[in-house]
Amino acid sequence: MYENKKFAQNKDHTVQLSDKQLQTVGVTTTMIQNRNMVKLVRLNGKAEIAPSHMSSVSSIMGGHIKSINVISGSHFKKGQVLAVVEDPQFIQLQQDYLVTKAQLESARLNLNRQKDLNTSKASSDKTLQTAQADYSTLNATLKGLEEKLRIIGINARGLSSGNIRSRISIHAPFSGFVSKITVNNGQYINPADTLFELIDPAGLLLELKVFENDVNDIKTGQEIAVYSNENPDLKLNAKIVSVVPSIENGGAAMAVAKLSSAHSEFVKGMYINAEVSISGRNTLGLPNESVVSFENRNYVFEDLGKGSYKMIPVTAGISDDQFTEILKADFLKDKKIVQKGAYSLLMMLKNKAE
Template identity: 85%
Template structure:
């Protein structure tokens, strides 16, 4: 009784192993029994059984209208021309700072106040020179009248004229110095001389850096603030090599950040760098159509570019296969022979892929279903 049980168990195990072995052999049949044409590395010859197993079908190059949505990603940056360093024209002590890092400011807003006795001296020099100029003007006019009646020599008149011109030039210079530190010389008098000057914002924007503190003495060359003008926000986007020819200057795009993917803003491609980097991508630069505070320097952003519909030549997606970053199709040579041909692809949609310069495929039968299986057979051959 025990012997019978063992015999039945052994027989069952042998049948199972035989069944598994049969399935594995059947799975290998398509690849191991594949015949390859001698001297043609990219050509494969199938048996009728293999053709039926793979389910090969063929198609041909087709003309059709195609659209393409290209997705890009990158970072928001600020154009160097819109990053400004602000300093004081003259040295002094920081009396007060009216902004903080990241704060928004408007054009003409007082960012800081600087104090120093030299501001008093400059205003004093202006008022003294102004008075001296008036005296020199009167003296020159008097000497000119005396010279007309020969009561004064030409030399005396010329000296008076030179003194008047010198005082006038000195006053103009002092007036300009006062202007650039924010003091209106026209309204200056002995009753409103001040020891402080204001540092004004040259445009509306955001504070990027504050490099001083209250009480610190600054020199004219010292940078007080680094300011960002958001009007100079640029979007640096990466373009994959396959999409480079589709991205053009002037194209309208939609951009958004990862935090708010449903909030999309309009932008326009303003530049495309004509070179492919080591990572296999090029760079496009876009600019927002209007200032948007949602986008800040350093933020990762995404973009969508809708390529206009165009009439072109293409093949069904499954007819195009990729290997080692190159694209191929298989031509049906007849008599169960199939040849792998390299192609350059363009735009693609859910069903078709554009074939660039596809005239050489005209009137050729191209494998549609089963193209990937043929690629695997060639890879198996190479191994």
């Protein structure tokens, strides 16, 4: 703002306009008035992902990476093949299943035969019990192998000696995007090795700084509008889901918000802005153009009549796109306050001081 000691020493802070100046400036006046003001709080922060929506993907069984079908940052759909792994143990597991399945069928036939023989006392109870034990053991083994095949993505019920394969596919457990790829083609991986780090956009959280002056206005459940620096015209709806009440060293608390619906515009680590409209309150205010600023203080001009105007210091509160709240404004209730032309009067008063 302007630095002018002579202006500061001009104690009457009045300016006199000629008829010609009045016509040029086009001064209009208004009165202090009751307004239902809505406070707009602006916040900023970063987009983060809840730990519950970040997943590390590995292979159930070890093997060599034959292909990788995604790149870092790419989007994928639930069930999409992310990578293909190859290893002879996959063949062995399928063979074991088919052999066990054949043995189980043989054990089933033997058990039925032993039941018939035991009924006619042609075989002993011990022989029947052995047949039952063999059948139960093979049945449990087959169920276990079937479950292992299911886990690696092979449908055991459709398996035959003609469709045994040496490769398995790693499928996406949900829809999202790839945060990191930690393997490459040809690499041998163990079951404990992480292949991909995946992010589910449904877990996107917006961590917003709330300065001390606004802490009491920010509540859980409030609807907010959020937008990025890159695309400020695209405003999405979100809701505050929690507020950390403690004030940090930087003079700000933290509010956590969640988008009403997932949107590809927002990604982890992006800087974002938010606007929160606080419920209105009935207060005294003036049109925005009536309030002028000089050296970090706010002023209005009172119309004294006959082209004479006096600058009066005021304390401004909240503001919206039309009005500014004036705190402790009772002393202005009966005064005519300049609306159009207030800034021009400020410039004239400054020039007068100089």
